[in-house]
Amino acid sequence: MNKRDFHKKFIPIALALVGGFFVGGIFLAICGYNPISSYTAMIEGIFSRPKYIAQVIIKSTPLILTGLSVAFAFKCGLFNIGAEGQYMIGVMTATLVGTKLSLPPVVHFVVLLLLAAAAAGVWGAIAGLLKVRLGINEVVTSIMLNWIAFYLYRYIFAMPWLHVKELDASLAIQETGRSTILQGFKNTAEGRAIMANNSALSDILKTDLNFGIFVAILVIIFISYLLNTTTKGFEFRAMGINQEASRFVGMNVSWNMTLAMFIAGAIAGLAGILQVTGIYPYRMTNLAGFEGYGNEGIYIALVANCSPIGCLFSGLFFSAIKCGSTTMQSKVGTPSEIIKIITGLIIFFIAISFAYKLLIAKMKQRKESRCKGDDK
Amino acid sequence: MVGIQKSFGRHHVLKNIDFSVEKGTIHALLGENGAGKSTLMNILYGLHKQDSGDIFINGELVEIKSPKVAIEHKIGMVHQHFMLVPTFTVAQNIMLGSELTKGLGIVDFKKANREISRLSEEYGQTVNTKKKIEDMAVGMQQRVEILKALYRGAETLILDEPTAVLTPQEIKKFIENMRNLARSGKTIIMITHKLNEVKQMCDYCTVIRRGENVVTVHVDDYSEQQLASMMVGKELTFGIEKKPANPKEIKLEVQNLLVSDDRGVKRVDGVSFEVRAGEILGIAGVDENGQQELVEAITCLRKVTSGRIKINGKEIQNTSIANVIKSGIATIPEDRQKSGLVMTFSVAENILLKGYKGRPFSKYGRMNKSEINKFASRLTQKFDVRPKDCAELPVKKLSGGNQQKVVIARETSTDPDLLIAIQPTRGLDVGAIGYVHKILIEQRDKGKAVLLISLELDEIMDVADRIAVIYNGKIAAIVDAAKTSEAEIGMLMTGGGKK
Structure with a gap:
């Protein structure tokens, strides 16, 4: 991407972010909250303590991955609205493998990761296959598959061999299958001693520290490489822009589509896997409704302009304002729901970003005609 | 049209074009793809607005802001891609947007059918007004488009590459019809890049090259070769040189x-x-x-x-x-x-x-x-x-x-x-x-x-x-x-x- 293209894509998004906060501030003012002190509290809630920063990063992992799932599918010309379902399949399979299999430490986690990602991938591929074979739009099937995944989750969850009545949760994933960092260590005598001397470290260790973010970054690197350097990625991108031409030059579009949905499903599944293996209590919890990571993935991909690297920043950004808003609510009393308004506004501004372009074109035109007028 | 200029973004499509058409003639607008023919005509029909320049109709300065204004000035346009509703009949299509009514918004089909039949006979373009568009050949559909323009009182007809979709036989008939229309006093402007048709049916020809008008000529005074070289700006040899084929397996x-x-x-x-x-x-x-x-x-x-x-x-x-x-x-x-x-x-x-x-x-x-x-x-x-x-x-x-x-x-x-x-x-x-x-x-x-x-x-x-x-x-x-x-x-x- 050259510099001009980058600016062209980046500026509307930056403007949308600024616009979202600005108009959000107006809403706050109307409702009687001071926007400046609210936003200050939000920023404090993001940066003021090591724990907060760690929290933002930890909570960004599932957002980044579902965003990446949607963005990748979009690059392939598919709309993966089924990230939610794939996420749940990931959580479910990870829990099954994590509780029922007993394997050595690293091996257990790797097996769990591969199996659960594959299961979520298959869930995604079903939508791809139905599109390829029967011509059913993947949006329709993935929405329905989300519900199937949801009830499947509840069904498995209630199984007596998995369900723990007292907690209303599943069995916990064994320690060998978790993606946590130093969580065992902090409860040892030695750990306590070190934490007592180092306040920053103890602050960070109080969070659900896990290596999910590194997995997410690895996946981003992998997807970027896949799309930009490999022949398969070339086929994916060609299919994303012009399916008919791809078919015309002899590419196997049907297979590629199914494969792309598999990959998208696996990525969304990873979000669920890393969530359940990295966050206390390492169990499936009783779901009353969707957790919403799938939908969040859609706007994260949108703000990232469907760039894999962009998803990292976009995911971190939304995680940050989510985390910051809790502090805002507790400190200043501004309801954290405001971030939903801001998010909505940002999406709205991006959607109308073509209006900026029109505006710029119009301004240029006016300038030109004025120059002509001067000539006369 | 005098001194028409138009640019899209940084792209100057028309640079100072002068274009005039005499009443009752068939006038070809000849040029390569992207020369600006269609843009010029879209300006005349009010689909685009010129950046500068004036349009005069019968010596009177007019501002054509929209196709509606163009129609009021008795200008009609037939696009290359027809704007017809396939499931409507000929009469319905022709009336669309200017329906005859018995009052109270009730459409008077009888009167419309009569009116359209009369029009079509007058110009030698017979069509069955009750037939649906989707059942008609392309040549007939084109006649419907032309009738639609005439029905709205067009005195000047702009046709955008009218023969592109027609068979050789249909083209012949089309040329005849256009001649009839011109004889009855209508003015016809035809956008084209087919030289033989220009020779066959047009009186005048304006050649546009890269947004500038090159020349307006009497068609009879020039050969196809000459017109073509004016159009592309270089001498062209017609008929492709090729050796006889040597077919094998x-x-x-x-x-x-x-x-x-x-x-x-x-x-x-x-x-x-x-x-x-x-x-x-x-x-x-x-x-x-x-x-x-x-x-x-x-x-x-x-x-x-x-x-x-x-x-x-x-x-x-x-x-x-x-x-x-x-x-x-x-x-x-x-x-x-x-x-x-x-x-x-x-x-x-x-x-x-x-x-x-x-x-x-x-x-x-x-x-x-x-x-x-x-x-x-x-x-x-x-x-x-x-x-x-x-x-x-x-x-x-x-x-x-x-x-x-x-x-x-x-x-x-x-x-x-x-x-x-x-x-x-x-x-x-x-x-x-x-x-x-x-x-x-x-x-x-x-x-x-x-x-x-x-x-x-x-x-x-x-x-x-x-x-x-x-x-x-x-x-x-x-x-x-x-x-x-x-x-x-x-x-x-x-x-x-x-x-």
């Missing part, structure tokens, strides 16, 4: 082919022919006579009901596109933007859209961008794709003719046995058309088999060695291009002269 053989369309209607009905190495077989025919389904069957985009398609003696029907390509068929598709190119990809990526898997362009599934760009630069030079050094430019930034060169570069670079070209010059200007024809003949002389499918009879006549005429899903006849005439082919194309 059979490359493609089609036997008793039956193909149905998506609705299950039989569109190709027992077609058989063969194409030999070193010859160009042209398939002539009016649109919608089965050409599309035939080609789709050969390239495996469509299932064959029965019959055989053999390439080098090997059957390929109902296999896969990948297999067809592997067997040695390359195709220049009809719609390059839709099926030939990935518009946001670079020229290099488009050139390698087929060959990306082979070495040295990729190794172990990893693409080698520098090799790809090197190869593409070589091809773009060889095919003179402009602008220079465009290998890394997105293909959408190229002009239509250069986009087509990219497709041709790719399709010929795979060294195919059979090259299928479907309407390869559609939408291209005279210079590019000549170039494409040259390439096709070059391929033939290299010993390739070439199958050319085109709706342009001139193209088939100029380029093909043998001509198969398709009519209603059947091959009406296969004739030697050197021994036939446009009249004979024209008859065969429309179902006449069957043996």
Whole structure:
């Protein structure tokens, strides 16, 4: 991407972010909250303590991955609205493998990761296959598959061999299958001693520290490489822009589509896997409704302009304002729901970003005609 | 129209155009693709607004802000793509937007039908007012469009490439009708780039080149050759130079082919022919006579009901596109933007859209961008794709003719046995058309088999060695291009002269 293209894509998004906060501030003012002190509290809630920063990063992992799932599918010309379902399949399979299999430490986690990602991938591929074979739009099937995944989750969850009545949760994933960092260590005598001397470290260790973010970054690197350097990625991108031409030059579009949905499903599944293996209590919890990571993935991909690297920043950004808003609510009393308004506004501004372009074109035109007028 | 200027963005489409038309004449607006003909007429019809310049109608300065204003000034326009509602009748279509009513918003169909019949007889263009548009031939639909304009009181008619969609017979009738209209005092402006029609029917001709008007002339004073050179700005030789064909072994053989369309209607009905190495077989025919389904069957985009398609003696029907390509068929598709190119990809990526898997362009599934760009630069030079050094430019930034060169570069670079070209010059200007024809003949002389499918009879006549005429899903006849005439082919194309 050259510099001009980058600016062209980046500026509307930056403007949308600024616009979202600005108009959000107006809403706050109307409702009687001071926007400046609210936003200050939000920023404090993001940066003021090591724990907060760690929290933002930890909570960004599932957002980044579902965003990446949607963005990748979009690059392939598919709309993966089924990230939610794939996420749940990931959580479910990870829990099954994590509780029922007993394997050595690293091996257990790797097996769990591969199996659960594959299961979520298959869930995604079903939508791809139905599109390829029967011509059913993947949006329709993935929405329905989300519900199937949801009830499947509840069904498995209630199984007596998995369900723990007292907690209303599943069995916990064994320690060998978790993606946590130093969580065992902090409860040892030695750990306590070190934490007592180092306040920053103890602050960070109080969070659900896990290596999910590194997995997410690895996946981003992998997807970027896949799309930009490999022949398969070339086929994916060609299919994303012009399916008919791809078919015309002899590419196997049907297979590629199914494969792309598999990959998208696996990525969304990873979000669920890393969530359940990295966050206390390492169990499936009783779901009353969707957790919403799938939908969040859609706007994260949108703000990232469907760039894999962009998803990292976009995911971190939304995680940050989510985390910051809790502090805002507790400190200043501004309801954290405001971030939903801001998010909505940002999406709205991006959607109308073509209006900026029109505006710029119009301004240029006016300038030109004025120059002509001067000539006369 | 005086001193008309118009630019889209930074692109100056019209630079100081003067254009005037005398009442009661047929006036051709001649120019290459992208010369600005349509833009100029869209300004006159109020679809675009000029940046500067004035429009006078009958000596009076007018400001045409919208088509509605144009209609008030008795200007009508028939677009290249008709604006008709297929499921409505002729009368309904003609009235649409200016319905006759009995009051209270109740449409008076009887009166409308009478009115339209009267109009159509007056101008010698009889149409059945109760017929639905979807049941009518294209030529008739065009008459409806013209009647629609007349019904709204048009005194000046703008026609955008009116003959592009017509058969030779329909064109003849059309010319007659236009002459009638002009005689009865209507003024006709015709956008075109077909020189023979300008000669046949127009009184005056204004030539536009790259947004500037070159000259307005009396058509009778100039030959086609002279008009053409004014249009492109350089001397052109007509008739393509080619040596006689030297056909060798059979490359493609089609036997008793039956193909149905998506609705299950039989569109190709027992077609058989063969194409030999070193010859160009042209398939002539009016649109919608089965050409599309035939080609789709050969390239495996469509299932064959029965019959055989053999390439080098090997059957390929109902296999896969990948297999067809592997067997040695390359195709220049009809719609390059839709099926030939990935518009946001670079020229290099488009050139390698087929060959990306082979070495040295990729190794172990990893693409080698520098090799790809090197190869593409070589091809773009060889095919003179402009602008220079465009290998890394997105293909959408190229002009239509250069986009087509990219497709041709790719399709010929795979060294195919059979090259299928479907309407390869559609939408291209005279210079590019000549170039494409040259390439096709070059391929033939290299010993390739070439199958050319085109709706342009001139193209088939100029380029093909043998001509198969398709009519209603059947091959009406296969004739030697050197021994036939446009009249004979024209008859065969429309179902006449069957043996």
